[in-house]
Every structure is written in C-alpha cells, then in structure tokens.
Amino acid sequence: MMPVRFLSGDLPRGRVLMALLIAIAAGLALAPFLFPGAKALNVAAKICIFIVLVASFDLLLGYTGIFSFAHTMFFGIGAYGVAIALNGLGPTWTAVAAGLGGALVLSLALSLVIGLFSLRVKAIFYAMITLAVATAFQTLASQMSDFTGGEDGLSFKVPELLSSAFSLSDKPFLGVSLDGRLIAYYLLAAATLVLFLVMLRIVNSPFGRVLQAIRENPFRAEALGYRTVVYRTASNVLSAGFATLAGAMLALWLRYNGPDTSLSFEIMMNILLMVVIGGMGTMYGAVVGTTLFIIAENYLQDLLKLASGAASGVPVLRGVVDPDRWLLWLGLLFVLSVYKFPAGIVGKLRARLRGAG
Amino acid sequence: MSEQLPMLSPAATAPKVDKLPTVRLDRLPLLLLPALALAALPLVGSVSTWVTLTFAGLAMGMIIFIMASGLTLVFGLMDVFNFGHGVFITLGAFLAVSVLTSMPTWTESERLSVNLLALAPALLVAMALTGGLGFIFERTLIRPVYGQPLKQIMITMGGMIVGQELIKVAWGPQALPLPLPAAFRGSLVMGEAAVEKYRLIAVALGLLVFAAMSWVLGRTKIGLLIRAGVQDREMVESLGYRIRRLFVGVFVAGSALAGLGGVMWGLYQQTVSPTIGAEVNVLLFIVIIIGGLGSVGGCFIGALLVGLVGNYAGFLAPKVALFSDILLMVAVLSWRPQGLYPVVKR
Numbered sequence: 185m186m187p188v189r190f191l192s193g194d195l196p197r198g199r200v201l202m203a204l205l206i207a208i209a210a211g212l213a214l215a216p217f218l219f220p221g222a223k224a225l226n227v228a229a230k231i232c233i234f235i236v237l238v239a240s241f242d243l244l245l246g247y248t249g250i251f252s253f254a255h256t257m258f259f260g261i262g263a264y265g266v267a268i269a270l271n272g273l274g275p276t277w278t279a280v281a282a283g284l285g286g287a288l289v290l291s292l293a294l295s296l297v298i299g300l301f302s303l304r305v306k307a308i309f310y311a312m313i314t315l316a317v318a319t320a321f322q323t324l325a326s327q328m329s330d331f332t333g334g335e336d337g338l339s340f341k342v343p344e345l346l347s348s349a350f351s352l353s354d355k356p357f358l359g360v361s362l363d364g365r366l367i368a369y370y371l372l373a374a375a376t377l378v379l380f381l382v383m384l385r386i387v388n389s390p391f392g393r394v395l396q397a398i399r400e401n402p403f404r405a406e407a408l409g410y411r412t413v414v415y416r417t418a419s420n421v422l423s424a425g426f427a428t429l430a431g432a433m434l435a436l437w438l439r440y441n442g443p444d445t446s447l448s449f450e451i452m453m454n455i456l457l458m459v460v461i462g463g464m465g466t467m468y469g470a471v472v473g474t475t476l477f478i479i480a481e482n483y484l485q486d487l488l489k490l491a492s493g494a495a496s497g498v499p500v501l502r503g504v505v506d507p508d509r510w511l512l513w514l515g516l517l518f519v520l521s522v523y524k525f526p527a528g529i530v531g532k533l534r535a536r537l538r539g540a541g
Numbered sequence: 542m543s544e545q546l547p548m549l550s551p552a553a554t555a556p557k558v559d560k561l562p563t564v565r566l567d568r569l570p571l572l573l574l575p576a577l578a579l580a581a582l583p584l585v586g587s588v589s590t591w592v593t594l595t596f597a598g599l600a601m602g603m604i605i606f607i608m609a610s611g612l613t614l615v616f617g618l619m620d621v622f623n624f625g626h627g628v629f630i631t632l633g634a635f636l637a638v639s640v641l642t643s644m645p646t647w648t649e650s651e652r653l654s655v656n657l658l659a660l661a662p663a664l665l666v667a668m669a670l671t672g673g674l675g676f677i678f679e680r681t682l683i684r685p686v687y688g689q690p691l692k693q694i695m696i697t698m699g700g701m702i703v704g705q706e707l708i709k710v711a712w713g714p715q716a717l718p719l720p721l722p723a724a725f726r727g728s729l730v731m732g733e734a735a736v737e738k739y740r741l742i743a744v745a746l747g748l749l750v751f752a753a754m755s756w757v758l759g760r761t762k763i764g765l766l767i768r769a770g771v772q773d774r775e776m777v778e779s780l781g782y783r784i785r786r787l788f789v790g791v792f793v794a795g796s797a798l799a800g801l802g803g804v805m806w807g808l809y810q811q812t813v814s815p816t817i818g819a820e821v822n823v824l825l826f827i828v829i830i831i832g833g834l835g836s837v838g839g840c841f842i843g844a845l846l847v848g849l850v851g852n853y854a855g856f857l858a859p860k861v862a863l864f865s866d867i868l869l870m871v872a873v874l875s876w877r878p879q880g881l882y883p884v885v886k887r
Contacts (some may be wrong), residue, residue, distance in 0.1 A: 251694050307690040308622045312826050316867055319823045323863045449819070453702060460695060504710055512706035519699040523685060524693055 262431025456536020463528025568583020602848025611795020617835025627818030633803025814830025833880025
C-alpha cells in the first residue's frame with residue numbers, strides 16, 4: 185500500500201473529497217499546459233505557496249488549538265530573508281540558501297521565545313500578544329528601509345535557472361515554452377508536495393496525536409503526563425518554520441517582496457478564512473480551502489461582474505454583487521462555516537460519507 | 542456565631558461594624574500620569590511646547606478611552622473579546638461624515654454653539670445606530686459561541702470582515718474627508734502654548750463620558766450588578782439576576798461608546814477610511830491590556846498613558862513613537878503582569 189504510506193495512513197476518506205483532491209493535484213501539476221497564460225500560472229503558483237502557509241497555520245490552529253496573529257510575520261521573515269540575501273549577494277543559489285537559513289534561524293528563535301513566554305496564558309491573551317508583536321514587526325520592516333526597502337519593498341533577480349531569460353530548449357513543448365518560469369513553477373509545486381506530505385506525517389505521528397489531545401482537553405493531556413507547554417511551543421515553532429519556507433517560496437516566485445505582499449494583516453485574515461472554510465484540523469482542508477479562496481479571489485470577481493450586470497437596475501443588490509465586494513461573500517461563508525460546519529468543506533464531505541455508509 | 546465574633550478579632554474595639562469596609566484605592570497607577578508628564582518636561586525643554594504636547598496627548602487619550610471602554614467591560618463581564626470592535630468605530634465615523642456633510646450651513650457657521658448643535662445629532666445618530674448594530678451583533682454572532690474562546694476570536698473577526706465590506710457597499714471603498722466644523726478649527730494661544738480647540742472639546746467629552754461611566758458603575762444598582770458580574774459572574778446569576786440580559790445592555794452600551802469614539806476619532810484624523818477602526822483596534826487592545834482587562838479605571842489611565850507617551854515620543858524621537866505603545870505595554874506588564882488594575886477573578 186504505497187500511497188497509504190505516503191499519506192501517512194491519513195486518507196481523504198470520501199469519494200467526492202478524493203475526486204476533488206485528485207482534481208486539484210492534477211490541475212496544479214498540469215497547470216502550465218492546461219491553463220495557458222501568465223495569470224493562470226500566477227494563480228497556480230499562489231495556490232501552491234498558500235497551501236503550505238495555510239497547512240502550517242492549520243497545524244497550529246486546527247490541530248493544536250492555538251490562535252496566533254503572528255503567522256504572517258513568519259511568512260514575511262521567510263520572504264524578506266530570501267529577498268534581502270538575493271538583493272545583497274546577487275542571484276546565486278548560495279544567496280538563496282543563506283537567506284533561507286538566516287530566515288529559518290530567526291523564525292525558529294522568535295517563535296520559541298514567543299511560545300515559551302506566552303503560551304501559558306489563555307487563548308485570548310495569546311491572540312492579543314501575537315497581534316501586538318506582529319504589528320510591531322510590520323512597523324519595523326517598513327521603517328528599516330536601508331535593509332528591507334521600506335514600503336517600496338525589494339525587487340531582485342533570482343538565480344538564472346529560474347529567470348524567464350533561461351530557456352531549456354528553443355522548441356516549445358505542447359505549445360508551452362520551456363523557460364525558467366516553468367522550472368520555477370515546478371520547483372514550487374514539488375516543494376509544496378514534499379512539505380505538505382511532511383506536515384501530514386507530523387500531524388499523524390504520536391506527537392500529532394498529543395497536539396490534538398491538547399486541543400480537545402489541555403487539562404486532561406497535562407494530567408496524562410504530557411507537558412502541554414512544551415508541545416504547544418513545539419507546534420508553534422514547527423508551524424513558524426513551515427510558514428518561513430512558504431515565504432521563501434513566495435519571494436522566489438514573485439522576485440519581489442514588500443510589506444503588503446507578505447506581512448499585511450489582510451493576508452492573515454485571508455489564511456484564517458482559507459483554513460476555516462476548508463476545514464480546521466484536516467490537512468486536506470488547507471488544500472481545498474486555499475484552492476477555493478484563491479480561485480475565488482481571482483475569478484469570483486468575473487462572476488460577480490456578470491451578476492452586477494444583471495442586477496444593475498436594483499440599487500442595493502448592485503452594491504452587494506459589485507465585483508470588488510467578493511470578500512463580503514467569503515466573509516459570510518466564513519461566518520457560516522464557523523457555526524454550521526466547523527469542520528469546513530472537508531468535514532462536510534466526510535460527514536456525508538459517514539451518513540451514507 | 543455572633544457571640545464568637547469579638548473573639549475572632551480581639552482588637553475590634555476601634556472599628557465599628559456599622560459600615561462596610563470601603564475598597565482601598567490603589568494610588569500608584571494614578572501617580573504614573575503626573576510622574577510621566579513631569580519626567581517629560583526636562584526632556585522636551587520648553588514649557589509651552591510641553592503644555593501643547595501634554596494637552597494633545599490627553600485629548601488623544603480621552604478619545605481612545607471612549608473607544609476602548611466598552612471593550613474592556615464586555616470582556617470583564619462575559620469573557621467575550623470582541624476582535625470586531627473596530628467595525629463599530631468605523632461605522633460611527635462614517636455616520637459622522639453623512640450627518641455632518643448633510644448640514645453644511647451648520648458646520649460652516651463660525652459660531653461655536655451652532656457647531657455644537659451640528660455635532661450633537663452626529664454623535665446621537667452614531668451612538669444609536671452603532672448601539673443597534675451591537676444588539677444585532679451580540680444576538681446573531683456572539684450568543685451562539687459563549688464559552689468558546691477560539692470560536693469567539695474567529696467569529697468576531699468574521700463579523701468585522703463582513704461589516705467592513707458592508708460599509709464599503711454603503712459608503713464606497715475610498716477614504717472620505719471629514720472636516721472639522723468651522724469653530725473647532727485652529728487653536729487657542731495661551732501665552733506661548735497653543736492648544737487646538739478640537740482637543741479641548743475631546744478632553745471635555747472624554748471627562749464627561751468617564752464621569753458618567755463612573756457614576757453609573759459606582760452609584761447605581763445596574764452598575765453594582767455589572768461590577769459584581771465582572772468579579773464573579775456565577776454568584777450574581779445564583780442571586781437571581783439575569784446576567785445575559787445585563788450583558789446585552791453592556792454590549793449595546795459599549796458599541797454605542799465605540800460609535801461615539803468613532804465620530805471623535807474621525808474628526809481627529811479628519812479623513813475616514815473603511816479600515817479606520819481595524820487600524821486603531823491594536824491600539825485599543827494595548828490600552829485595555831495595560832489597564833487590566835475588565836477594569837474601567839485602568840482603561841482610563843492606560844488610554845491617557847498611551848496618548849501622552851505617543852505625543853512625547855512623537856516629538857522627542859519620531860522613529861521610536863511607532864513602537865511607543867508596545868514599549869509602554871511591555872514596561873507596564875513587567876511591573877504589573879496583570880495590568881495596572883488587575884481584576885480579581887483573573
């Protein structure tokens with residue numbers, strides 16, 4: 185049973201969900217060939233990056249029951265690490281490694297300190313402390329303009345292999361030119377697959393079971409002899425590490441990084457929406473939620489344009505279906521998710537299976 | 542039992558038992574404010590600049606207090622932390638734009654009394670509508686998730702996203718100007734110190750709100766129940782009071798205060814964007830953490846401290862001013878980890 189081992193014994197469970205996941209995986213794997221054009225490739229790359237980011241947030245929120253506002257801070261550290269290194273040292277792989285290494289060290293140290301100091305307190309206090317830290321970090325990043333490029337951010341060159349100037353062969357393959365962007369995309373997709381499987385492995389290990397026990401009943405977990413602070417801190421550090429890797433992937437793909445692309449509070453809200461809509465406490469939820477959200481972000485507007493064209497005569501309705509109000513609909517979906525199906529889309533699909541069987 | 546009482550306290554000859562012991566006022570945090578102001582004086586150098594800065598800081602602190610006071614009470618009473626508090630502030634500010642721009646002859650008049658008459662309906666409309674929204678918010682969003690902190694965080698954030706988008710539907714996504722009424726502009730010059738007129742109004746209003754809140758909380762039955770509920774919710778419930786109903790009242794009042802604060806904050810900033818509330822949210826959290834979650838007095842002092850430190854730092858070291866709130870929070874929490882006035886329950 186090779187595939188079962190690959191997925192750490194944690195199968196999607198549910199025919200519809202399985203089909204959905206296969207469709208997403210296939211879509212991402214063949215994206216450059218199925219959906220030609222720069223925009224489609226960008227959307228696919230963004231889905232890959234955010235799958236890692238959202239899954240790492242799910243590790244914290246869904247599996248351990250910790251709500252942190254500082255998750256984008258670690259995402260930003262990863263992106264800034266790569267950006268600053270490539271900007272300073274030139275477009276080499278050594279620079280990528282140096283930037284990523286430095287960012288990882290900083291993230292792990294920071295998350296360890298925050299965790300040890302403040303994970304003993306109640307959920308709400310932790311949320312507030314992380315919010316304050318994240319805000320301070322964002323201000324810091326935009327102020328140290330010599331180092332981070334300030335509000336303008338940093339544009340930089342990536343190693344030649346990944347740049348659009350690099351070409352594998354002159355002849356296009358199946359109508360797609362084999363340039364560095366394609367290589368970069370497949371590098372991201374491969375990294376996403378590996379990181380996702382590693383996280384799936386973590387949550388299905390004995391360690392992951394302890395995290396879930398702490399989520400369900402921290403008092404009881406402590407009584408059983410698990411030091412909850414240690415486990416919660418470990419979960420915090422792990423998820424910060426994966427978020428940092430996702431940030432590095434983002435910087436490599438965009439060849440740019442600034443406060444708005446990786447640190448903003450908006451991204452924090454977005455990944456919260458993705459986790460909850462997809463389904464907390466299931467790694468597959470991160471995949472489904474991210475894909476749905478990012479496709480909605482990019483294409484729901486087109487759909488709403490049609491709707492607002494149809495509703496142009498009705499004043500209030502026209503405002504509500506305005507293409508720029510796509511977040512309103514996802515916000516409503518989010519609120520509904522929290523109440524009606526807390527396990528998200530994935531939980532819903534699984535529950536249906538259980539009901540039928 | 543009553544016969545044993547004298548034995549328990551042999552020295553009970555002095556105090557008579559006819560009066561309940563009053564709560565001793567913790568004076569140390571109160572001293573922080575004058576201490577901070579005096580410490581800043583030699584650093585700033587000139588007295589007139591210092592007066593201007595101090596007054597500006599107090600005014601900003603008052604507005605922050607108005608916005609934050611509801612948040613701290615709501616948390617103290619029901620352990621509900623409303624991350625969506627900012628949306629009430631935004632709504633208040635936008636309502637002020639609508640009301641004030643609809644009566645230009647009143648706001649453009651040079652007479653202070655007419656201007657105040659224009660401000661009054663703006664404040665009242667904002668308070669009424671944000672209070673109403675608070676009622677709906679509590680009913681639909683918060684009520685189903687009592688006692689589930691993780692869900693509360695998420696649901697109130699979701700409420701903020703939806704509310705913010707609906708505000709964009711109503712007023713459009715762009716920032717709107719909110720000019721001060723004519724007589725509020727400019728400043729009074731006292732000696733060499735200049736004090737902006739609007740800040741005087743803000744300080745007056747802030748003191749009024751604080752006095753009213755102190756009176757309600759300290760001198761009325763409702764206030765007694767609220768304070769008792771903050772200390773021990775279950776005891777109040779077991780005495781037969783419906784804490785849920787009390788809480789709805791506090792939530793509505795807190796939302797209305799946020800709306801009032803939103804009007805003042807909008808006028809202070811003079812532009813109103815759909816994210817004005819979300820931006821100030823973090824500051825409010827810092828203030829109520831500094832004050833001690835659930836404590837109104839602590840919130841008042843915390844807000845004034847944040848305002849003063851922000852203004853002094855902005856003058857002395859503008860780069861540091863961006864972090865002054867967080868540094869202040871760290872300093873206060875390392876002195877008193879539960880905030881200035883810890884609430885007994887926690």
